[in-house]
Amino acid sequence: MEVTQILHMNGGLGETSYANNSLIARKVISMSRPMIEEAITELYKKMVPRTMSIADLGCSAGPNTLFAASEVVRTVSKLCQKLEHQAALDFQIFLNDLPGNDFNSLFRVFLPRFQSELRQEMRPGFGPCFVYGAPGLFTAGFLLLKVSTLFILLPVSCGCPR
Template sequence: MEVIEVLHMNGGIGDASYANNSLVQQKVLSITEPITKEAIIDLYCSTFPKSLSIADLGCSSGPNTLLVVSELIKAVDKLCRKMGNHSPEFQIFLNDLPGNDFNTIFRSLPRFQGKLTEQMGSGYGPCFFSGVPGSFYGN
């Protein structure tokens, strides 16, 4: 049996779901946040792209899925406003195994984008999301 067939998370939002049992992963994300923010700010400052792509390899589903994406978008937008630049377009690629609960992720996007607009105003670049099922460990 292949790893892709064995490893999976519990979808949905029930008691046994990954969404309700991912606090350790959230802690790791918060520890690595300064490193990822610095990397995206360095990338933006060296290229000033009109479009910026973010790939989350192993995104899963639940509260952590869009946590990193939102922090990266906010960091770039804050820098753009400080520099007097327009925010770039954001292309977000969410990747995980085919059994991932992509439906829950996509249902949460209107709320996610509404929250970003509430926090940052309407000036941040448009965000386009893609769900890309498959393992990045393979070919």
């Protein structure tokens, strides 16, 4: 049996699930915020994209995935306000992890909360935010996509360097 079929985070929402045991990973994401903001600001000012694509290529099994993506979305939205850009920016969020990880909890529980919080926080005219989930190793085909701007969150974003 392949390693990708065996390795996975504990799914669901139970006491031992990744979703309920990922506080350290969230702190790591929060600590990296200044670096993320700087990188996004430089990228955005150079390109002024109409679409921002964000990819999390690992650890897409709990709230930290959407927490990291929401940090990027918030940063870009604040930057648009600061630079007085009126056009609504579209966001595409690509989530990827091993096939054994629990994408069901992510889309049933965490995505509605993520969408609701963004709608409440963001300014009027905030563009659409599409979230895609793809279990398995899809990075080769994904990197061939033609996107205007891509911000990649690697597995280190979940606090588990490989």
